[in-house]
Amino acid sequence: EAYEVLSDPEKRKKYDTLGADWKRYQQGGSGMGGFDWGGYAGAGRQQPGAGGAGTGGFGGGGDFSDFFESIFGGLGGANAGQQSRRQYTTGRPGKDITSPVDVTLREAFTGSKRIVTVEGERLEVNLPGGVRTGSKIRMSGKGGRGVGTGQRGDLFLEVNVLDDPVFRREGDDLMVHVPVDLYTAVLGGEMEVPTVEGKKLILTLPPGTSGGKKIRLRGKGMPRLKGGGAGDLLVEIDIHVPDKLSDEQRELFQRLRALG
Template sequence: MDYKDYYQILGVSRGADDKEIKKAYRRLARQYHPDTNPNNKEAQEKIKEVNEAYQVLGDPEKRAKYDRFGREWERYQQGGDGAGGFDWSAWSRAGGGTPGGYTAYTNVEDLEDLFGGNGGFSDFFETLFGGNVGGRGRRSAQPRRGQDIQQSLQITLSEAYHGTTRQISKDRQTQQVKIPAGVKTGSKIRLAGMGQPGWNGAERGDLYLVIEVLPDERFELRGDDLYTEFDLPLYTAILGGVANVPTLDGPVNLNIPAETQNGRRFRLRGKGMPKLKNPSESGDLYATANVRLPERLSDEERQHFEALQHLRS
């Protein structure tokens, strides 16, 4: 059995602290992750090594035992004997390598979900931390359902309001997905059987689409209610009349009372977002009036405003 240099695998010195080890692990995990290296056997083997190294060096107890073992291995190597003469039993979980016996924590399930098979750890690891002398100590290959996974899905506010569809592809599976009206950021849509593959004949996990509603230039969403602004001519604000107010269904006419002040907010019932659990109901739309002053006044218009000013003074 070959000695594994976990420090060399992570590219850190033997005196590296926890922060350096974690940083190196994250960098290598991103580099060799299956999502960025599909069907790359070399990358799969590499990330197994990286995970195994971090399982040891990222755990103070396992790292301490590994360091003690390393010193013994160096002394043995300096003795010039063949590897077959090294006493592995003294360091196996069944032996005396750790006072009081040490039950190691391993992420076997996580590695199997990534790569399949009966465990992702080497004989070297399992001899020191998770297996008995002369045996691999691995679990029987019981069927296990694949892991669920999540994937972000961005949609516009208009799509969230009206509902929409998306074509989702995953591992050569394609499914047309209906996104109901009323979804919000954080809403989840479950696609059964589109998660990670199961092991040993078990069913696949599920894929959960996590909705992210993108910001809109005209409307702000607060709960089930929408907020917007609209321009109101000065003459309509003073005398009253009708103004166009934007909604996600298109502009609507709004009756404006005389002497409407700038910044007045109008409530349009039922013009907000549909309620996801009860699509027949909707929130409200709140529209704020922005009174616009006239520009480029003619001489006659200026005279009228001056006359009005004289009457009001």
């Protein structure tokens, strides 16, 4: 029947006007009396009025592709189109969006703000102190826009903490190497220890401090995202040996070596 209708323009025109029952109408003559319009009441057609006139074609309810849907079970483009219309009507949620963001170690320590643009919208994001590489900050309803009545997806900011030239991070602890002159290491004394936020701590070394010694300063590391508190700052001593010695210094060291 599909081939018969498609190959004959006249029959196709009749089908467009009368639907799948065009043959029965043709066999019953040109009058409207033998044709049952009741089956088309819900398909977008109107029954003829008192004057015997009715609407032609499929009205607002369909087009010629409905003919193939009735024969081939709604496969192909017609079914895909209906599914797309249903999704638009019922709504489809938007996609989640993941956006990378780089921060310095100091920003990760103190917390920072970032401006990001998603779907044409500028958003200000607060990054809490203590974030680390791989941390994700979630902003609900700030991702991709949904279809129809679907809600927006979520925005995830994935943090990458840049390497620092002075400090090395291990979990919530920080490591720093501090050079100490030979005389302070031998005799003891005060030394300055840098911190991530730019302050200086004064640390007193005991006499006879050896190179490589680690001193733990509790609570001076990175803030913890969960549970509160902070990690520790581990200070590793690097003893600085003078490159050049005066004659007097060399003589003093020789006397020390002799004293054993």
